[in-house]
Amino acid sequence: MKCAVIDFGEETVPVNGTLERTMISLGRSPDAYIFLIDGVPVPDDTVPEEGTVVTAVRVASGG
Numbered sequence: 001m002k003c004a005v006i007d008f009g010e011e012t013v014p015v016n017g018t019l020e021r022t023m024i025s026l027g028r029s030p031d032a033y034i035f036l037i038d039g040v041p042v043p044d045d046t047v048p049e050e051g052t053v054v055t056a057v058r059v060a061s062g063g
Contacts, residue, residue: 004048006035008056019054020044032059 004015006022015022023030023044030044036055037048048054 002051004050004052004054006054006056012053015048015052015054018045018047033057034059 005012006015006019013022013026016025019035019042020030023033033044033056035042035044035046036057037046037052042048042054046054
């Protein structure tokens, strides 16, 4: 069985539970990213199905 992964562009990591839990375990803030499955935004409490590739897009902010 193939696990779901988060694709950051420069690296791909397996998902462990929710997207939020995975990001926190990686030391990254889930609020700093938009998560897309097949180009559609999904919330960070999503538990992706096996074999799903979740694209993580870093959000830039400024003032």
